[in-house]
Amino acid sequence: MAYNVLVVDDSRVIRAVIKKTLGLAEVPINELYEAQNGKEALSILREKHVDLVFSDIHMPEMSGVEMIEQMAADGVLKDIPVIVVSSEGSQTRMGELMEIGARAYVRKPFTPELIRDVVKNTMEKANE
Amino acid sequence: MSEDPKHVMADTLTEVLEGMAFIFAESPEEEELATNETEFIHATIEFRGPVSGMLGLAVPSSLCTELTAGVLGEDPGEMTSPANLCDTLGELLNVTCGNFTTALCGDQPVFDQSIPRVAKIDQSAWNKLRDHPETVGFLVDGAPLLAYLTIHKQRG
Numbered sequence: 001m002a003y004n005v006l007v008v009d010d011s012r013v014i015r016a017v018i019k020k021t022l023g024l025a026e027v028p029i030n031e032l033y034e035a036q037n038g039k040e041a042l043s044i045l046r047e048k049h050v051d052l053v054f055s056d057i058h059m060p061e062m063s064g065v066e067m068i069e070q071m072a073a074d075g076v077l078k079d080i081p082v083i084v085v086s087s088e089g090s091q092t093r094m095g096e097l098m099e100i101g102a103r104a105y106v107r108k109p110f111t112p113e114l115i116r117d118v119v120k121n122t123m124e125k126a127n128e
Numbered sequence: 129m130s131e132d133p134k135h136v137m138a139d140t141l142t143e144v145l146e147g148m149a150f151i152f153a154e155s156p157e158e159e160e161l162a163t164n165e166t167e168f169i170h171a172t173i174e175f176r177g178p179v180s181g182m183l184g185l186a187v188p189s190s191l192c193t194e195l196t197a198g199v200l201g202e203d204p205g206e207m208t209s210p211a212n213l214c215d216t217l218g219e220l221l222n223v224t225c226g227n228f229t230t231a232l233c234g235d236q237p238v239f240d241q242s243i244p245r246v247a248k249i250d251q252s253a254w255n256k257l258r259d260h261p262e263t264v265g266f267l268v269d270g271a272p273l274l275a276y277l278t279i280h281k282q283r284g
Contacts, residue, residue, distance in 0.1 A: 010243070011222075013215045016200055017148075058222075058243055087226025091235045108223045109147035 002030035003123070004048065008041040008055040008064065009085070014108075018054055018085065018115075025116035038067030045077050052123065053082045054106075057097075065100065072101035081126045083118055085110070133232055137183065137277045138264050140228040144220060145268065149198030156267035161258050163188055163272055168254045171217045171246040173225045177239035179232060181279040185221045186249065186257050191271040192217055218244035228277075 005027075007018045015034050022029055033048060035041035039062040041055065053071075057064040064084060071077040081103040084094075094105045104122050106114060142153045165188035172184045187195070192213040197204040199216055221244050229239040249257075257263055257274050266273040 011215050011219045013196065013199055013212055014219055020201060058241055060243060087223040088239065088241070089226060089230030089235050090238045093238045096238075108226070109144060 002028040003051040004031040006033045008035045010059040024112035038062030153266040161265045161272040170249045171221045173244045174242040186274040214246040218246040
């Protein structure tokens with residue numbers, strides 16, 4: 001099954017890196033959408049069918065935290081898995097993000113192998 | 129926190145450059161930090177937590193092209209967008225900051241990081257940064273890279 005993926009990051013370079021890494025990890029992609037912040041992401045999520053979201057935390061206009069909170073409060077969007085991609089290494093922060101609805105956490109810098117494993121685990125759990 | 133924060137910052141930056149841009153940083157001779165380039169990119173980021181402060185990076189624009197190519201896995205000759213160059217330096221600094229605070233204080237404390245500020249600077253601003261006593265110089269692909277750390281506050 002090929003996925004529709006949304007990549008949310010204010011850095012266009014990181015969006016390109018995630019896109020490239022998904023290819024190297026051989027994650028099957030149908031459509032890949034991009035957003036620069038949580039607000040743009042929510043707008044795309046309400047218009048398009050998305051299977052999986054990769055999101056940064058710190059972004060202007062709307063952070064990844066606020067986006068995840070709004071998704072969790074939305075009856076339609078709450079089941080779309082969000083993988084947080086961030087440079088922060090705090091286990092406390094990761095726990096907080098999982099509590100509000102994130103499904104996984106990937107720390108930068110990351111490898112294609114890590115992305116492949118996280119996507120596999122996340123999508124398996126989402127489809128249970 | 130037992131290690132010298134400046135050493136932790138230098139080690140973290142070296143690892144991030146290798147892990148993200150596949151580029152290796154070396155310690156330069158002092159004269160190798162001099163350059164004839166006229167345009168440079170400077171990025172800063174602030175962090176707040178058990179330790180608060182600021183990290184900065186500065187590179188000649190030509191090195192930023194190499195770094196962007198390394199991060200994207202592309203040919204430096206195909207790197208055209210100046211916006212991407214600033215974006216890359218800001219993101220390398222962002223990742224360095226996140227990994228630095230964890231290396232310094234462990235994986236429990238929460239730090240708030242600002243969004244990186246990136247701007248072009250001229251040679252006189254570069255020289256001022258280079259000559260600052262807190263600046264650590266690196267040689268990356270034969271080009272100079274400057275990094276510095278300012279600690280404002282340490283809790284406890």
